[in-house]
Amino acid sequence: MSKQTDRILKALDQFNIETPSWGYGDTGTRFGKFFQDAAAITIDDKLSDAGIVHRFTGCCPSVAVHVLWDFPPKCDINAVLRTARKHGVRIGAINPNVFQAQDYKFGSLGNPDPAVRRKALRHILDSVELMHATKSRFLSLWFADGSCYPGQSDIVQRKEWFAEGLRKSHDKLRGNDIMLVEYKPFEPAFYHTDIGDWGMAYILSRQSGKRARVLVDTGHHYQSQNIEQIVAWLLDENMLGGFHFNDRRYADDDLTLGCIDPYQVFRIFHEIQLAGWKGKNIRDIAYMVDQCHNLKGKVEETIQTAMNAQELWAKAALVDYDKLGRHQMRCELIDAENCLRAAFSTDVRPAIELWRRKRGLHPDPLKAFRASGYERKAAKDRAARRRAAGIVQGKSFAF
Numbered sequence: 001m002s003k004q005t006d007r008i009l010k011a012l013d014q015f016n017i018e019t020p021s022w023g024y025g026d027t028g029t030r031f032g033k034f035f036q037d038a039a040a041i042t043i044d045d046k047l048s049d050a051g052i053v054h055r056f057t058g059c060c061p062s063v064a065v066h067v068l069w070d071f072p073p074k075c076d077i078n079a080v081l082r083t084a085r086k087h088g089v090r091i092g093a094i095n096p097n098v099f100q101a102q103d104y105k106f107g108s109l110g111n112p113d114p115a116v117r118r119k120a121l122r123h124i125l126d127s128v129e130l131m132h133a134t135k136s137r138f139l140s141l142w143f144a145d146g147s148c149y150p151g152q153s154d155i156v157q158r159k160e161w162f163a164e165g166l167r168k169s170h171d172k173l174r175g176n177d178i179m180l181v182e183y184k185p186f187e188p189a190f191y192h193t194d195i196g197d198w199g200m201a202y203i204l205s206r207q208s209g210k211r212a213r214v215l216v217d218t219g220h221h222y223q224s225q226n227i228e229q230i231v232a233w234l235l236d237e238n239m240l241g242g243f244h245f246n247d248r249r250y251a252d253d254d255l256t257l258g259c260i261d262p263y264q265v266f267r268i269f270h271e272i273q274l275a276g277w278k279g280k281n282i283r284d285i286a287y288m289v290d291q292c293h294n295l296k297g298k299v300e301e302t303i304q305t306a307m308n309a310q311e312l313w314a315k316a317a318l319v320d321y322d323k324l325g326r327h328q329m330r331c332e333l334i335d336a337e338n339c340l341r342a343a344f345s346t347d348v349r350p351a352i353e354l355w356r357r358k359r360g361l362h363p364d365p366l367k368a369f370r371a372s373g374y375e376r377k378a379a380k381d382r383a384a385r386r387r388a389a390g391i392v393q394g395k396s397f398a399f
């Protein structure tokens with residue numbers, strides 16, 4: 001076996017990517033939803049879909065869940081855990097939901113009304129309990145909080161409310177739990193967002209305690225921002241908690257990882273593997289997908305995402321760090337850049353196929369999934385269940 005293949009196999013052994021439960025259900029834009037017969041209806045369907053993705057790719061053993069969408073009040077947690085086990089997956093990051101209730105119109109932890117702040121905190125603390133009940137390690141926090149007009153809010157006062165709420169949330173963590181703090185520059189707030197960029201997420205995480213880290217959602221940046229630099233800095237500060245992967249052309253588009261700019265994902269992966277090579281602990285990083293697909297088949301798309309991720313991770317494992325370092329020290333720009341280009345342009349697919357074969361997997365997960373007939377069966381079953389339950393296609397967002 002060539003050294004290169006060996007390097008790829010080892011890199012793939014250390015790479016898993018978590019899929020989101022919300023990527024399996026019907027979703028849309030604010031202008032409407034396009035429904036799919038095969039889309040998941042219940043948490044059982046979502047876990048079944050996630051199980052299928054893992055069965056064919058071998059690299060998606062866990063599923064991120066959104067508390068209210070997947071664990072409504074009074075739901076039987078043990079039954080969900082049993083279903084997950086049956087489908088060969090485990091529950092991953094727990095995402096509290098402090099944005100959809102009417103109370104949160106003007107914010108959650110940053111709401112001027114102390115009763116709403118308390119309600120949001122209560123939900124987060126309940127989510128920590130759910131995290132412990134499901135043996136998940138990650139509490140993943142995203143807040144829609146912000147304001148839409150200049151003068152609407154006292155920005156610094158809200159920062160203090162956030163610091164307080166996050167500290168209290170962090171206090172409930174234990175052992176090797178991690179609290180992930182996600183940032184986003186805009187949407188749904190369009191003037192200021194309380195946790196608007198990685199610096200704000202970093203400051204709040206540092207103030208919260210040793211179990212808090214920053215979560216980088218690749219779709220949550222301004223156009224042309226250098227995301228790999230943010231990743232490199234966070235790694236160096238031991239503050240990189242994880243990712244929500246998706247690709248974008250304009251804003252938070254939720255497109256398939258690597259479909260627009262695969263080189264950017266490669267550059268992010270390169271910074272991570274380089275940090276690992278330099279001795280940083282990169283084992284605890286949570287690689288997660290945060291995508292909702294309105295047009296592509298949900299399971300097919302998730303398989304495609306996992307395959308793209310593996311391919312780019314494998315390419316990033318091929319950078320010659322000694323050589324790169326030498327060229328950098330001599331300011332040999334073209335040669336240094338070519339160290340990255342050489343790795344990026346290597347065809348890693350045969351090595352990935354070998355990795356799959358060694359695990360008893362089909363070398364082409366997408367082909368194997370299509371041949372399985374799973375989607376056809378799910379479409380028939382779920383369309384009938386929708387009909388029986390009277391679930392009908394919704395209207396547009398304003399009518």
Ligand code: PSV
Nearest residue numbers: 022095142182217244252290
């Ligand atoms: C918000 O845009 C976000 O990225 C958060 O991570 C949410 O949990 C997720 O999307 C919901 O789709």
Ligand code: MN
Nearest residue numbers: 182217244290
């Ligand atoms: Mn996200």
